[in-house]
Amino acid sequence: MTIPEAREEAVLEAVNQRRKLVNDAIPEALPIQRPERLYEASRYLLDAGGKRLRPTVLLTTAEALADVEPLSTDYREFPTLDERSDSPAADGEDTQPQTPETIDAMAAAVSVEVIQSFTLIHDDIMDDDDLRRGVPSVHREYDLETAILAGDTLYSKAFEIMLETGAASDRAVDALDVLATTCTKICEGQALDVDFEQREDVSPEEYLEMVEQKTAVLYAASACLPAILQGADQETIDALYGYGLDVGRAFQIHDDVLDLTVPSEELGKQRGSDLVEEKQTLITVHARDQGVEIEDLVDTEDVERVTESEIDDAVAELERVGSITYANNRARELVEQGKDRLEVLPDNEARELLCDIADYLIERGY
Amino acid sequence: MTIPEAREEAVLEAVNQRRKLVNDAIPEALPIQRPERLYEASRYLLDAGGKRLRPTVLLTTAEALADVEPLSTDYREFPTLDERSDSPAADGEDTQPQTPETIDAMAAAVSVEVIQSFTLIHDDIMDDDDLRRGVPSVHREYDLETAILAGDTLYSKAFEIMLETGAASDRAVDALDVLATTCTKICEGQALDVDFEQREDVSPEEYLEMVEQKTAVLYAASACLPAILQGADQETIDALYGYGLDVGRAFQIHDDVLDLTVPSEELGKQRGSDLVEEKQTLITVHARDQGVEIEDLVDTEDVERVTESEIDDAVAELERVGSITYANNRARELVEQGKDRLEVLPDNEARELLCDIADYLIERGY
Secondary structure (H helix, E strand, O other), X not given: OOOOHHHHHHHHHHHXXXXXXXXXXXXXXXXXXXXXXXXXXHHHHHHOOOOOHHHHHHHHHHHHHHOOOOOOOOHHHEEOOOOOOOOOOOOOOOOOOOOOOEEOHHHHHHHHHHHHHHHHHHHHHHHOOOEEOOEEOHHHHOOHHHHHHHHHHHHHHHHHHHOOOOOOHHHHHHHHHHHHHHHHHHHHHHHHHHHXXXXXXXXXXXXXXXXXXXXXXXXXXXXXXXXXXXXXXHHHHHHHHHHHHHHHHHHHHHHHHHHHHXXXXXXXXXXXXXXXXXXXXXXXXXXXXXXXXXXXXXXXXXXOOOOHHHHHHHHHHHHHOOHHHHHHHHHHHHHHHHHHHHHHOOOOHHHHHHHHHXXXXXXXOO | OOOOHXXXXXXXXXXXXXXXXXXXXXXHHOOOOOOHHHHHHHHHHHHOOOOOHHHHHHHHHHHHXXXXXXXXXXXXXXXXXXXXXXXXXOOOOOXXXXXXXXXXXXXXXXXXXXXXHHHHHHHHHHHOOOEEOOEEOHHHHOOHHHHHHHHHHHHXXXXXXXXXXOOOHHHHHHHHHHHHHHHHHHHHHHHHHHHHOOOOOOOHXXXXXXXXXXXXXXXXXXXXXXXXXXXXXXXXXXXXXXXXXXXXXXXXXXXXXXXXXXXXXXXXXXXXXXXXXXXXXXXXXXXXXXXXXXXXXXXXXXXXXXXXXXXXXXXXXXXXXXXXXXXXXXXXXXXXXXXXXXXXXXXXHHHHHHHHHHHHHHHOOO
């Protein structure tokens, strides 16, 4: 079931190529301007790195829909799905076509990444996390006020940037609607996550619902936004949304596995921090069902004082009751379900890549 | 220059009538739903009161533009400025007019109030203020995490609500653009405000620029949004935006005067708290220019320990050097300038009311 090594390399290469283009587009969309400290703080996490997985999903979906060869077409002038009309305009003065023949897909991709960055900044405040992507979190590097404001600035900037795709206005309205409802759901999911920390009876289904809202909806938005902006039919939009929800949930489950299994230096934060902070994951929810006392797995409640051997023992126990295998299996099921939904797309290289990206999301080592 | 008492009563009555309608519309737009605690926290400040001045400006501007008698027309089905076509549609199957003949102006009004509420919640965290509208601030009543999330939820909800006006999609896109850029400017203004607290050389013009971004832009948006949604020309949109900027700046200057002159129980917070917290206002900026050592005006740095007589002495000194008079004069000039811009509107009762509201913003006692 795992990706052959050559395929995995090809996916990494594809993600990397798009990541570079997204990295170039971010400073164009978010230049450091007055007040400089605010914009520096807003850019801080975006500049610190990130694989740009959501923009990559968005740009690759656009390629699959337009049925163009991956990386063959300028994302800034990307074809829509409208039939091109070569007849001259009836009214000589108004030669502007009502529906533009191209859109700026990169603007949509950057918008989604900017939303992701806003949520990370505010989440780190809420969890009082010190590190993110191997650098201090924004409220540590700057201060609480600046971090709240930087997140708020990115929030509205994401809407401004999404308004710059040049899409027909009815499609732009639909895209903004998806962006707004996605942000609302992310907040709802985060609120559930906070609530779950106080509860000991969270079921796997409740956990997956929370993950859907907190994490998967932004993958869903990434996958369906090009369909909306390019003018695809509703069936296609819905199928792509479903693909994003499936692979987004799988991504989060895999992330929770990685938190337990990847060395701290590769993670960019303390391994096992979810256990120390008593965050619910699909793994702990499953283990509790098997009779494991999650609170007793790690005694330390301070990520800076936990030892590697404490984490090792906890992971061994979670493996013994099958919770890590359970999580891996659920992630795999979701990825397969998501890939099936891509049947709605033309059979092309970009669609293959979307399948490979789905596999990569649960195969990646960090 | 002050409003005659009968006129002031009429303005209060007009504001009151619209406030009630807005109060009814808020729970419809923001029902308490799962996760309940998040939505309760989001509604907490909105339910605690507020004069709904920005929605009132928006609704009254819509009435002036449509040239209808104030309160004669359902805000939910409010006329646009388009010529009504009575000719049957050319295509029998598509009887839907391309440009709807009515819009939901109340949705736009609620959206603006929701943005205002989001900024208050996050501002109170940043300033660590305990009280707002006579009740605990959201991060005190709930907690920091919930307050950040409640603000973030209102942020995206405001965009969702603005998408429900039913306006033609090109106008909806323009309205969302105004909303997004307004939010960005509010964040920039708040960042300048935080920055100014560290500086002693802020000029009156710098202060007014900050106030324009932090406060006035939301009045500007409130005044120009109906023009955009109803389909007014650019000159009208620009003039109304200017009216909002002028009266919004005047509003903030007057608010700063009130902080010094209105008893704490009426203010809903400690009188003189701006001085204690060393916040820059037009008054302190002017007084510093007159050689007053602002930092020495009040020795206490804790709003809970300052005495009324300390505040009285500080205010007397600010009055002696003419700083309060200066602020009042600047506010009056801005209001007169703003009222002049309304010449672009039809000469009707609603336009009169917009002039009276402008006067009220700097005459109100709290």
